[in-house]
Amino acid sequence: MRDQQDHEWLEALFDLHATSVRAYAVRRVGPDSADDVVAEAFAVAWRRRRDVPEPALPWLLRTARHVILHERRSLARHLNLRDAVAHSLTDTATPGADQSSLALAESVLAQLPALDAEILRLTAWEGLTPAEIAVVLDLRDSAARPRLMRARQRAQRLLDEPAAPRLAPVVHTQGEPS
Incomplete structure (x- = not known):
């Protein structure tokens, strides 16, 4: 029973906030990487579902920000890029x-x-x-x-x-x- 409620909670959370989290990600990493950021942010929400506060959107945006920052650090370490900072603005x-x-x-x-x-x-x-x-x-x-x-x-x-x-x-x- 609890498992079903958790799945319904995640679906409702996604339906309510996925568009906003994706827009946040697109503006920072571009449309090609935004879906990965959204997926990871909601995966973290699922793993930490007991810790997600209400309202959830600021928490989700912070989580997306952490996902983006983690990816940037990984790129800088593995590829030694000169510019590991994602775009501040995109075509969107x-x-x-x-x-x-x-x-x-x-x-x-x-x-x-x-x-x-x-x-x-x-x-x-x-x-x-x-x-x-x-x-x-x-x-x-x-x-x-x-x-x-x-x-x-x-x-x-x-x-x-x-x-x-x-x-x-x-x-x-x-x-x-x-």
């Missing part, structure tokens, strides 16, 4: 966002410290509250709100800078007027 755009907005967002996020960028993604893309962000990132509840505020301030300062420094420099070769 947020609804209604145009390419220039995405390019600007990518530019700003790339210039921020990793934790600031992740906090902003969790707020903007996943729609999480500071308390939920604290769960995902293993922060104290009291730390999430000020970190979010500082991340927003840093991003705003980058947005307020003149656009020219973010553009690629023009290289003049011999024979061109300077």
Whole structure:
């Protein structure tokens, strides 16, 4: 009887949150690896089903984050990749966002410290509250709100800078007027 209830619990959990966990994963590792992240996150939920809190989504996103971080560490160890960090943004755009907005967002996020960028993604893309962000990132509840505020301030300062420094420099070769 308990086994049947556990299976029903997992099915309900998956039906309720798989789309959100996949969207989280796609934005971080791309669509090709996202399904593996989702599968592993729900496998962990199954193994730790007695420990999964309500609401479950922040816990699942934290688990997906840990899966992604573990995969990144494994790639770095086994393949000695120069860049073992997954994409901060992928072709999967947020609804209604145009390419220039995405390019600007990518530019700003790339210039921020990793934790600031992740906090902003969790707020903007996943729609999480500071308390939920604290769960995902293993922060104290009291730390999430000020970190979010500082991340927003840093991003705003980058947005307020003149656009020219973010553009690629023009290289003049011999024979061109300077």
